[in-house]
Amino acid sequence: MAQVEKFSYDNAIVRKFAYASIIFGVVGILVGLIAALQLVFPSLNLGIPETTFGRIRPLHTNAAIFAFVGNGIFMGVYYSLQRLLKTRMFSKALSEFHFWGWQAIILAAAITLPLGITSAKEYAELEWPIDLGIALVWIAFGINMFGTILKRREQHLYVAIWFYIATWVTVTVLHVGNNLELPVSLWKSYPLFAGVQDALLQWWYGHNAVAFFLTTPYLGLMYYFLPKAANRPVYSYKLSIIHFWALIFIYIWAGPHHLLYTSLPDWAQSLGTVFSIMLIAPSWGGMLNGLLTLRGAWDRVRQDPVLKFMVVAVTAYGMATFEGPMLSVKSVNAISHYTDWTIGHVHIGTLGWNGFLTFGILYWMLPRLFNTKLYSQKLANAHFWIGTMGILFYAIPLYWAGWTQSLMWKQFTPDGFLQYGNFLETVTQIIPMYGLRALGGTLYVAGYFVMLYNLIKTVQSGSFIGDEAAEAPPASTWAVHTGKEHWHRWIERRPVQMLIAATIAILIGGIVEIFPMVMIDDQVPKIESVTPYTPLELEGRDIYIREGCLGCHSQMVRPFRSETERYGEYSKSGEFIYDRPFLWGSKRTGPDLHRVGGKYPDSWHYNHMLDPQTTSPGSIMPPYPWLLRDELSTKSTAAKIRTLQTLGTPYPDGYDQIAVDDLQKQAKIVANSLRKDGIDDEKLEEKEIIALIAYLQRLGTDIKPKPQAGN
Amino acid sequence: MKNKTLKLIPAALPLLLFSVNTWGQAAGEAASSPYFYDSMLSYGMLALAAVVFIAALAALYNLLNIMVKVQQIRIYQEQGIEAYVEEMKKPQQSFFQRLYKRMTNVVPVEKEEDILFDHEYDGIRELDNVLPPWWVAMFYITIAFGVVYYTYYHFTGAGPSSTEEYKMEMERAEKAVQAYLSTQSNQVDETNVELLTDEASIAAGKAIYEGKGTCFTCHGMFGEGGIGPNMTDQYWIHGGGIKDLFKTIKYGVPEKGMISWKDQLKPAEMHQVASYILTLQGTNPPNPKEPQGDLYQQVDNAAPADSSSTEVKGQDGGTIGMSE
Structure with missing residues (x-):
């Protein structure tokens, strides 16, 4: 006679995260759509700094990744974890803290990013106080999850939970690693590492944000919701084991593939390449286990929108994880990097894999939370088709744009000139593709609203089950395992060992790549002529960061003939040793700027910022009139100098005391050069534009021979 | 029978390798070509050729398979071994079906009860497929x-x-x-450039001035000047002859903000735009910038040997008096 305990599942917290995911999904995608439209109609920023592309691009990525997908992860984890472990969540208070804390972080991001408060590290833009908040909330989530695991009634951990554990520990490590920074003030900090080291750390993080925020937790969700929805057994337990461990071990190594042909040492680049290639099979293991679980249920895939969404999601995952390794091959990357090909690639992943899996889960789970049926299968099917068309219309034009632009960048005439020497020609060529991409985005949004309506109607038609009754035998009835069993069953009974093993697996790659880079001086050859930024240049650099210039401009000339002809000498790692943070960028919507210093007169930059169309007709860069209007704040200049001194930048002792004087002296020189060209503004030397011009004119000039006077 | 046909594959392999080798050479040549599209194209053609070749090989293999089978059945019939005849007439799985089976090694859905683990998680069962x-x-x-x-x-x-x-x-x-x-034929440079006057060249020069050269952003749409000097008056800072203009455009005057165009404009294009700029002389556009530099004495273009400056300061000695 088996004893059985009665308990209940907490559905209220699941509902909260579900609603948050749905709402922030709309926000994230709409901001993305606005950004996409701004690439066709730059004036759509309405002349407001806060809504300009450079600032809303990080808003879009953060909203999509951390608000939409983030809440989606927590929704799925809180639903499945309780059921897979046959227990209620460990702590109601921690659940609530987790939920409200996460939303507070999203709110803080939504305020600070448009204000230009950013650390300039992609997908880790939030400044240090918010970083601390994230750490706090993430730890609360971890305690809540492990508390639940420890008080479970199910002896063994299911594969979904392995993925949750790996996700939690890796995100913790990544978040801490990439946000090692020293505060200057409440909303400004400089990173511990500079230049190429900072770049390696950032893309170790950036790549694995994709891996352990967009991939592993969603694989966990797939392993729960797909077999539930299909009512089919998981295809292969063995495949689950091998692909799980292989995936988390290999993924962490692949970060340097974001830095191919940059100043990162070749040995690290090649590690990124080979581990990316080795990642194909482990990634596809997840896709196979998902798709093959549907064996015997394909007839229902034709009817059931939930399964349809999941099939496309898993397929998109498979496509993206094959394409990714291909893009990590250096010769392919030479074509794809900095172009829209990359943007198309990631959106297959986010719109297809994350978006569609979330939609599938919502359509399956919400009716169950409300003890009702989905309001309309028809509308769900309509959403499926509109969304699929949206993805196609989004991705295909961007692939086309990426290939076109890259080939134009590289095309030489027989007499040795760039066929398209003016960068702008390669931009205007692909604007129609940007238009089509915005259409794809519009379709995806339209589908989303169809879902919104359908889900609202569903919720209205049912009654919410806040505490869902359940029963299971207690832990005291667990069997003692001594006989023959699969070797992996051992660790499935031991969550702590599982956590330790996963931690070791994900630490190895990072340690092997990062430690030599930051510990061994030879990795970054010194260049004598490279000196720290002057205070004015430093302030200009921080304006560059604030305005999100790196969203469209790289600062990394790769060693290709087509780049050295266009921009100048290729970038050397030694040139970036005072760059905190590094600003190499990852996309060239506009030209590379690493060698822009001295290329144009100061007044060119002034006019260009006032209205890019006057100097570059057809440009899709928005005007920055506020830089000409606003006065440069030198309030924290001294503090910035001090912080950089602490981090090792060799300013002379006590330089912070005279930094502002130096700044004003240099500003006077720049202002006078502008006046000579007829630019009339009484308080010119006090404006932000002066600092930005000083910074741009400095860029990449350290290794150039100085022009001789009176040439 | 199976073994016989399989032996054909090793026989075909050297052939395949040989062809790959020759393709490799073709690819190497393509890669060294400076024209990007060309090499892309040859790689694409190469991949296509490889696909076609492999498909042809597979078709050939299947054909051989069928021929061997027919022959075998005939031999068995002649020998009167009825059981084999029955066996061989049964539909055989194709090469691809067998390959598929070998490569997936999956337990059919109908038999999956045999490999179902007894554990379950919230109703989710797992199979023991390899x-x-x-x-x-x-x-x-x-x-x-x-x-x-x-x-x-x-x-x-x-x-x-x-x-x-x-x-x-x-x-x-x-x-x-x-x-x-x-x-x-020999290229235009600052030593041999002559003023162009034909309409097509001037129009091309105007297009460069207002287009990819973006000259107008500093010198005004009509040459009236702005950030850069006025080019419609007779005053020039670096000389007003065609050779001077060509040189200024080609090498720039970086310390004064005029960038070098030699990497962005071809010699022919710099030739055209310099010639166009000289057509602007005396056009008196609105909002002219005040004259800068020295008065440049227009020398008759037809004058032989030297069209360079007569001003006192003079230009780079190398160009003065240079004859062709």
């Missing part, structure tokens, strides 16, 4: 690729580094450009 052999093979191949790749580039020193690749690329390009230029 790892798909093709997947395992792919995993091993990628690992092997990784080892070979890393060894080639970093342990043997055979593979070029990024910067060595760059040097090779530049050398290749240099050679190709020189080879091309040697086939062309």
Whole structure:
């Protein structure tokens, strides 16, 4: 006679995260759509700094990744974890803290990013106080999850939970690693590492944000919701084991593939390449286990929108994880990097894999939370088709744009000139593709609203089950395992060992790549002529960061003939040793700027910022009139100098005391050069534009021979 | 029968390898071509050719298979072995079906009860299917690729580094450009440039001035000046002859903000735009910038040998009095 305990599942917290995911999904995608439209109609920023592309691009990525997908992860984890472990969540208070804390972080991001408060590290833009908040909330989530695991009634951990554990520990490590920074003030900090080291750390993080925020937790969700929805057994337990461990071990190594042909040492680049290639099979293991679980249920895939969404999601995952390794091959990357090909690639992943899996889960789970049926299968099917068309219309034009632009960048005439020497020609060529991409985005949004309506109607038609009754035998009835069993069953009974093993697996790659880079001086050859930024240049650099210039401009000339002809000498790692943070960028919507210093007169930059169309007709860069209007704040200049001194930048002792004087002296020189060209503004030397011009004119000039006077 | 036909594959392999080798050479030649589209195209054609070849090989294999089977049945019939005749007439699985079965090694849905684990999680059961052999093979191949790749580039020193690749690329390009230029008639430069007056050249020069040259952003749409000097008056800072203009455009005056255009405009284009600019002389556009530099005495273009400045300061000695 088996004893059985009665308990209940907490559905209220699941509902909260579900609603948050749905709402922030709309926000994230709409901001993305606005950004996409701004690439066709730059004036759509309405002349407001806060809504300009450079600032809303990080808003879009953060909203999509951390608000939409983030809440989606927590929704799925809180639903499945309780059921897979046959227990209620460990702590109601921690659940609530987790939920409200996460939303507070999203709110803080939504305020600070448009204000230009950013650390300039992609997908880790939030400044240090918010970083601390994230750490706090993430730890609360971890305690809540492990508390639940420890008080479970199910002896063994299911594969979904392995993925949750790996996700939690890796995100913790990544978040801490990439946000090692020293505060200057409440909303400004400089990173511990500079230049190429900072770049390696950032893309170790950036790549694995994709891996352990967009991939592993969603694989966990797939392993729960797909077999539930299909009512089919998981295809292969063995495949689950091998692909799980292989995936988390290999993924962490692949970060340097974001830095191919940059100043990162070749040995690290090649590690990124080979581990990316080795990642194909482990990634596809997840896709196979998902798709093959549907064996015997394909007839229902034709009817059931939930399964349809999941099939496309898993397929998109498979496509993206094959394409990714291909893009990590250096010769392919030479074509794809900095172009829209990359943007198309990631959106297959986010719109297809994350978006569609979330939609599938919502359509399956919400009716169950409300003890009702989905309001309309028809509308769900309509959403499926509109969304699929949206993805196609989004991705295909961007692939086309990426290939076109890259080939134009590289095309030489027989007499040795760039066929398209003016960068702008390669931009205007692909604007129609940007238009089509915005259409794809519009379709995806339209589908989303169809879902919104359908889900609202569903919720209205049912009654919410806040505490869902359940029963299971207690832990005291667990069997003692001594006989023959699969070797992996051992660790499935031991969550702590599982956590330790996963931690070791994900630490190895990072340690092997990062430690030599930051510990061994030879990795970054010194260049004598490279000196720290002057205070004015430093302030200009921080304006560059604030305005999100790196969203469209790289600062990394790769060693290709087509780049050295266009921009100048290729970038050397030694040139970036005072760059905190590094600003190499990852996309060239506009030209590379690493060698822009001295290329144009100061007044060119002034006019260009006032209205890019006057100097570059057809440009899709928005005007920055506020830089000409606003006065440069030198309030924290001294503090910035001090912080950089602490981090090792060799300013002379006590330089912070005279930094502002130096700044004003240099500003006077720049202002006078502008006046000579007829630019009339009484308080010119006090404006932000002066600092930005000083910074741009400095860029990449350290290794150039100085022009001789009176040439 | 199965064994016989399988033996054909090793026989075909050297043939395949041989062809791959020749293709490799073709690809090598394509890669050294300076024209990006060309090499892309040849790689595409190469891939297509490879696909066609492999498909042809597969078709050939299937055909042989069928012929052998027919022959076998005939022999069995002649010998009167009825049981074999029955056996051979049964539909056989095709090569691809068998390959598929071998590579997936999956337990059919109907028999999956046999491999169902007894554990379940919230109703989710798991099957004990083996790892798909093709997947395992792919995993091993990628690992092997990784080892070979890393060894080639970093342990043997055979593979070029990024910067060595760059040097090779530049050398290749240099050679190709020189080879091309040697086939062309002599190029325009500041020593031999003459004023163009034909309508087509002037129109082309205007298009460059207002287009890819973006000259107008500093010198005004009508040459009236702005950030840069007025080019419609007779005052020039660096000389107002065609050779002077060509030189100023080509090398720029970086310390004064005039950039060098030699990497962005071809000599012919600089020739055209310089000629166009000289047509602006005396046009008196609105909002002219005040004159800068020295009065330049227009020398008759038809005058032989020297069209350079007569001003006192003079230009780079090298161009003065240069005759062709």
